[in-house]
Amino acid sequence: MSFILHLGNSKQLSPALLLLMSVSCGLAIANLYYNQPLLADMGRTFGVDDQRSGIISMLTQVGFAIGMFLFIPLGDIYEKRKLITVLLLAAFLALIFLATAQTLIWLYAASLAVGITTVTPQIIIPLAAEIAAPNGRGKAIGSVMSGLLTGILLARTVAGFIGELFGWRVMFGFAAAMMFGLAFILFHQLPVTESRTKLTYIELFRSIGQLIAKQRTLRESALIAAFMFGAFSAFWTTLTFFLEGPNYRYGSTLIGLFGLIGVVGAATASIIGRLTDHVNPKRMIGWMSVVVLLSYLSFWLLGTWLWGLILGVVLLDLGYQGVHVSNQARIYSLLPDAGSRLNTVYMVSSFLGGSIGSVCGAAAWSRWGWSGTCAVGGSMAATAFLVWLGHRLTKRE
Template sequence: MAKEQQRQGVALTKGLVFLMAVSCGLAVANLYYNQPLLAEIGRTFQASDQMTGMISMLTQIGYAVGMFLFIPLGDIKERRRMIVLLLLAVGIALIAVAAAQNLVWMYAASMAVGITTVAPQMIVPLAAHLAAPEERGKVIGSVMSGLLIGILLARTVSGFIGGVFGWRSMYIIAAILMFALAYTLRRKLPASHPETQLTYGQLVRSMGTLIDGERTLREAAMIGAMMFGAFSVFWTALTFYLEGPHYGYGSEVAGLFGLVGVVGAAAASVIGRLTDRWSPRLIAGFAVLIALLSYASFWLAGSMLAGLIVGVILLDLGVQGVQITNQARIYRLKPEARSRINTVFMVSCFVGGAVGSSLGSYAWSRWGWNGVCAVGGCMVLLAFVCWLSFRAGARAEKE
């Protein structure tokens, strides 16, 4: 058993990895239930597409805030207890969304959901901590596959439930799931004792030192922000496009596109294994190019369902490829600071995601589908420029 596992006294079994993957998927889904339901929520509150699109943006801003506030604590607090408390808190926030009576209430409750839906970003570093170094990429890939499938299936499930029972029902069901998950993880997750004795203030200040001193972390954060922004541009605008005059579909069909994306997400564990053998940075570059092809498909063939389907598969494959390879790289940097490193990376990603959600709804309201494709494609291009600009420095990095 690896040294870190011996220190924890815990064997990282396949069953435990599977539980972590499922937990990440169920928890992170809270951030994405709203996307196929935006048009229906807008009708409930008689709001414009642009105003309704802010629900998705505020949820992701809340997630970035929650990660900044809570995830660094994983380096100085017992992780299992924090995960359970956060799941209970998000269950309460989901009930508040279900009870929303106006758009302002919906904004506030959605941001609260984002702030408290940060348990997955404690589970992933915990899995990396428990894994043997030679299997870390595979374990991260397995847990991340659950997280990514949760992101995608959230849209399918919420589109179906929202279309049949109404959008409020989805949030009530989600709250029940979070309370059940909190109970399960309280019993099954191993205790994880911190290795750092810093105060919270020192912990937060040290993140600036990590950013300044770790070129790999800066690169991963910048690329992650642009890629997740491009991801959010598409998924925020898709519902409006499918429910528009060209297609005329309801929320159920918009949600079904999440099933299409699972094809790409299922490759996450394979990508994780590749990062244990080959250069993660090189794989990340290929993943960015795959995402660029996805936006070419959206632009050239988005008027046909086949073009959208191909684009969704490529986009999810590209985004998850960047996510997994970047996390495999940054978790190698400082084992004692994994929670803080993960905070810097994921906050950057979801700030990019929030910007992408806002730009996606704005581009749709101003320029339609072509505007959405242009904005999303430009964000992917910026990610590729970041990847190229760090290439010279990467030669000195031991991967």
Template structure:
């Protein structure tokens, strides 16, 4: 693959303060995808619909995210990133208002799809950070930024659960739109101009993504694992609000959101995973992360009727999924340095296609088989991810 690298005309220094701001921005932006999950039961009551139909909302945001990454994230290799980030944040604020004003499920599904398509700012920021990080500290810095993103994913559920219980699910989306407008101003002020790394045209850029998939075996392995592990993650979180609403818990969206706080404990593994990737072969450690992911569903299946069982399971699930994601991203960013945004596109599109499948599968499994079906569906996706890892290791030794 021939790619011409364009060097920035000025040095960009990643200070600790800027790294923390970018981590926070990633968390605030990605939260848009997950506000709906603790609110699904409330949305179901609002539109007098079934869990299976309302579960499509979560699937739409994740499909949209995959589409947005495919359309917009590669542009970060050929466009000035600060301007691209500003445009995307303005667009997502408008579509969040569309969700807040939805009058029926079809409207809500379409608006949620649009929110997903434009909530790709974190996936523009992360490769940018990888580009400017010292190679010796790249894993650590990526882990720090990703920890902000992952904590945002988890706290989104807590925030939306609380706000939804007080002012309703629509109020949550009005607040989210306002936060995106604030981010536009903040990042426009603080981000330096960030110049393209490639001279390819957009059509050539898209074609080069296919060539990366064909030529980079490690990328294919990471993408398949990411899809399965994030799919398992989505199976659980899409179904949790319905599980807590019924026996034996009889709890509402506020408590469902509180489990996001529990998940933060697991998300704190992100910086540690990055440091481990700087010191040890990431391809080995990923297998451990996959095993932890699978173990979480064993806890959900055996002890899900007890609060402590759910807490331990959530911690294990987030440790496994988030740890594997950091390790995989650290691996792929070293493959073709001038194509980091495109490598990230392949990985994250695959992950969120898996997440969309997991959301749909989770709501279906809950409707037909209830909690045991949810545990089986999530565990099956986790097993497939571990099998991909194991077969790749066997292939390397053959």
């Protein structure tokens, strides 16, 4: 315990503090993804079909976009440690609300609330970028993103295991307990930071519009992120239905284990972060976009074979996190004093795209099956690549 308490006394990004922030991001962001391997079970509880079950995932992502728009800009004007603590406690209450849902409308509302309150990782990431040395910002972002992406992927494994043994309600109750404990730890361990921006809440939002108008790199990154996360979400939202179907007939535990496969890709986030300190991150975005396209080619042609599906999962998670880390390295270098607002534009765009990918993926699955899912995800990935290519042809960085 003395080792952990020492972390809060430092205002520099030490390796120990960076590890704590990485783990915290992973634990917090997992709240958005626990439902994915449990969608079929949750749907059966309330007697709804796969398409209406998919709305649960969509509402969680829409809620996350709303929460980011409302709360993340506050990181530029309020002390980040207190803001993170309050939001974690709000997530605790939302998860309790979800775990005790008695009707489908209650479940939908609770899923939206979980999304709205699960925004602390997007305050921790700018905090890491802020206190990191300028020549180590990419490494810091990559390390925190590695923790975040590992949390996203392991969330499915943990949820599948606990959901099959004890039911989906126990999973969300467990998540609520973790958020309460994390709020206590981070309040005592994170460094206190001072805001360098003196704006009112209304002025803060006005300045976001000005940033969008003035920063072309921000607009490009946000658009790429929206389509790329849409491609990512279309796959993970419908994977449960595919694996439960006649090709595999897997239960929640085996479905959740697919999250472990993606950790191979997420583990390289810190490596890509280091590369962005030395290699043009825009070039990395192009390369990683091609990797995502290859993943959907694998899903379409080889998805009915387990090895082909595994190959696609590794490529999808590797490509997505490569685009994401490289995009964030670009936007955080634009205006250091506006890190939270830049992140707001970027992440709101990303998760709006993710929510569209989820609902379109679920609808395509219901109508056309696995080929429909591949068409939606592959089209969104291709659009992201074309956005990157178009901007690269008109402007060099």
